[in-house]
Structures are given as C-alpha cells and as structure tokens.
Amino acid sequence: MTTEAATIGLTHGGSEDTGLGHRGPESKSIVVPYGFWLFVLSDMVLFSALFATYATLSHATDGGPTSNELFSRVLVAVETMALLLSSFTCGLAIIAAKRKHMLWTQGWLLVTGALGFIFLSIELYEFVKMASEGAPPQRSAFLSAFFTLVGCHGAHVTAGLLWIGTMMAQIWTKGFKDHIMRRLLCLSIFWHALDIIWVAIFTIVYLIGTLPA
Amino acid sequence: MTPNEDNLLDVAPGLPHDSVLTETLAYVIGLVLALILTGVSFWVASTSAIWGPGVAMGLVVLAIAQMGVHLVFFLHITSGPDNTNNVLALAFGVLMVFLVMIGTIVIMNQMDANMATDPALMNLQMQH
Numbered sequence: 001m002t003t004e005a006a007t008i009g010l011t012h013g014g015s016e017d018t019g020l021g022h023r024g025p026e027s028k029s030i031v032v033p034y035g036f037w038l039f040v041l042s043d044m045v046l047f048s049a050l051f052a053t054y055a056t057l058s059h060a061t062d063g064g065p066t067s068n069e070l071f072s073r074v075l076v077a078v079e080t081m082a083l084l085l086s087s088f089t090c091g092l093a094i095i096a097a098k099r100k101h102m103l104w105t106q107g108w109l110l111v112t113g114a115l116g117f118i119f120l121s122i123e124l125y126e127f128v129k130m131a132s133e134g135a136p137p138q139r140s141a142f143l144s145a146f147f148t149l150v151g152c153h154g155a156h157v158t159a160g161l162l163w164i165g166t167m168m169a170q171i172w173t174k175g176f177k178d179h180i181m182r183r184l185l186c187l188s189i190f191w192h193a194l195d196i197i198w199v200a201i202f203t204i205v206y207l208i209g210t211l212p213a
Numbered sequence: 214m215t216p217n218e219d220n221l222l223d224v225a226p227g228l229p230h231d232s233v234l235t236e237t238l239a240y241v242i243g244l245v246l247a248l249i250l251t252g253v254s255f256w257v258a259s260t261s262a263i264w265g266p267g268v269a270m271g272l273v274v275l276a277i278a279q280m281g282v283h284l285v286f287f288l289h290i291t292s293g294p295d296n297t298n299n300v301l302a303l304a305f306g307v308l309m310v311f312l313v314m315i316g317t318i319v320i321m322n323q324m325d326a327n328m329a330t331d332p333a334l335m336n337l338q339m340q341h
Contacts, residue, residue, distance in 0.1 A: 034298060034299065034302075037299055037302060038302055041302055041303065041305070041306035042306075044306055044310060045306060045309045045310055045313065048309070048310040048313040048314050049313055049317075051314055052313055052314045052316075052317035052318060053317075055314070055317070055318050056317060056318065056321040073255065073258070073259070077255060080251055081251075084244070084247055084248070084251065085244075087283070087287055088240055088243070088244045088287075091240040091243075091287055092237065092240065095233060095236045095237060095240075099233065189288065192283060192287040192288050193288075195283060195287075196280050196283045196284070199251075199276050199279045199280055199283070200276055200280070202254075203254060203272050203273065203275070203276035204273075204276075207254060207255070207258040207272050208258075208269045208272055208273075210258070211258060211265075211268055211269065212265070
C-alpha cells in the first residue's frame with residue numbers, strides 16, 4: 001500500500017483498507033456466492049408476491065373445494081421431512097467436498113437428490129389427485145393461486161434436482177477445482193433457500209389452511 | 214494482516230469453516246432445532262389446548278423462528294464483520310418481503326371490506 005493511497009478517503013489508523021476499493025475486487029470465492037445470494041433473495045421477493053396473492057385469494061373458492069377439504073397433513077409432514085433432511089445432507093456434501101473427498105461428496109449429493117425426488121413425487125401425486133377430484137387450477141381463484149405458489153416452488157426443486165445431477169457429473173469428471181467448488185456452493189445456497197421457502201408454504205398454505213374453521 | 218485473518222474474512226454465505234466435527238455439529242444442531250420447530254408447528258395446528266384464534270399467529274412465529282435456524286445453521290449467516298454484506302442484503306430482502314406481503318394483505322382486505330355490497334344490489338349493478 002502506497003502512502004498516496006493511504007491518505008485518500010476513509011482511511012483509519014492501522015487499517016490498510018481505504019474503503020475505496022484500493023485493495024482491488026474481492027476474490028471470486030467471495031463475489032460469486034455473494035452475487036448468488038442476491039439472486040436468491042430476489043427470488044424470495046418473487047415468492048412473497050405469490051404468497052401475498054395466495055393470502056388474498058385463499059377464501060375465493062367460488063363454491064368449489066376449500067383448503068380444509070383438499071389438503072392432507074400426513075402427506076405434507078412427509079414432504080417437509082424429506083426436504084429438511086435433504087437440506088441437511090446437502091450441507092454434509094459441502095463439508096465432504098471441502099475436504100476433496102469424492103466418495104462422500106457424491107454419496108451425500110445422491111442422497112440429497114433422492115430426498116428431493118421423493119418430495120417432488122409426493123407433490124406431483126398431490127397435484128394429479130387434486131386435478132382428478134374436481135380441483136384443477138381453473139376451478140377457482142383459490143386453486144389458481146395455490147397451484148401457482150406451490151407449483152413455482154416445485155419448479156425450483158426440479159431445477160435444483162437437474163443442478164445436483166450436473167454437479168455430480170462435473171465433480172466426477174473435473175474434480176474439486178475452484179470454479180467447480182463455487183458452483184457447488186451456489187447449489188447449496190439455492191437448495192437451503194428452497195427449504196426456507198417450503199417452511200413458509202407448509203405453515204401458511206397447509207397448516208393455517210387446514211385449521212378448523 | 215496474517216494469513217489466518219485473511220482466511221476468516223473469506224467467508225461467503227453457505228460456506229462453512231473450521232474442522233469436520235464442528236462443521237457437522239452445526240448442521241446437526243440446525244437439523245434438531247428445525248425438527249423440533251416443525252414438530253411443534255404440526256402439534257400447535259392440531260391441538261385444542263391453545264386458544265383457536267391465536268393458533269395462526271403462533272404458527273407464523275414458529276415459521277419465522279425456523280427460517281432463522283436455517284439461515285444461521287445451514288446458510289451460516291452470522292453477525293460477524295465478515296458477514297456484513299450478506300446481512301445487509303438479507304435485511305433489504307426481508308424489508309421487501311414484508312412490504313409486499315403486509316402491504317398487499319392490508320390493502321386488499323380494506324378494499325374487500327369497503328367494496329362489499331349486498332348480493333342483490335351487486336346483481337342489479339351487473340345488469341347495467
């Protein structure tokens with residue numbers, strides 16, 4: 001650090017950082033996950049609009065089936081458990097990947113993907129069952145809002161599953177290189193964020209929706 | 214700045230640090246807390262021991278608590294100096310989420326209450 005740089009701006013005694021970017025940009029291992037964190041937060045803002053829509057329309061059933069008649073708490077409990085455990089195993093995969101341990105990383109990623117697949121299968125089963133029982137998205141404003149909100153989360157999980165498969169292949173063929181590790185870290189942020197959104201969904205849609213009126 | 218300090222600053226959201234044991238322990242604690250909060254949520258929703266109208270608010274509080282657990286133990290958001298940017302971004306995100314949700318729900322409820330008309334009258338207006 002030159003003396004010229006140290007005299008500029010917000011320099012504190014003893015600190016080399018002027019706060020004016022004199023150190024240069026942060027390393028990619030900071031910038032990339034931070035940028036992805038911003039994306040995830042904007043995704044949550046998107047979901048907040050869908051939640052607001054659902055909360056507004058949840059009683060607009062147009063004489064059709066209500067949330068109390070449609071939702072099964074047992075299925076939701078299994079879904080919640082699958083997604084929570086997959087979030088946990090995703091963390092274990094990151095711990096293994098940091099130690100460059102191929103077998104454990106692939107194993108935990110596989111478990112994560114399998115649990116995500118179980119979650120998605122239950123959700124699809126629920127959707128198909130609802131549609132066949134006279135509760136398709138076009139039946140009422142409530143059902144349109146429901147399928148949009150929960151379906152959007154399901155689409156995210158589907159994308160996450162494809163991403164997990166891609167990462168397993170990339171780690172297998174390219175090894176634990178820096179850019180692969182950054183991608184894996186972004187995947188874990190994405191996967192944990194999906195679980196956070198699911199907490200809001202199972203509380204607002206399924207639990208509050210099935211409270212005795 | 215020592216290499217060790219440098220290392221401490223290089224922590225991004227979701228990136229764990231320290232040894233295998235302490236890292237795994239953080240996830241295990243997070244999992245146990247999340248399981249407890251989920252279990253309590255399902256119990257609160259199905260019990261009659263709690264005053265009915267208060268249940269929904271209780272469930273929302275439990276959900277926010279569980280989101281906090283996920284943020285701290287899974288995404289490793291901390292109050293440390295290395296996390297300032299992540300926390301600021303999170304705070305802005307939370308502000309937006311609350312503005313959108315509470316704003317929509319309050320305004321739409323007000324509109325609904327003010328617009329409500331007698332069904333017969335509504336029908337009359339529709340014919341014009």
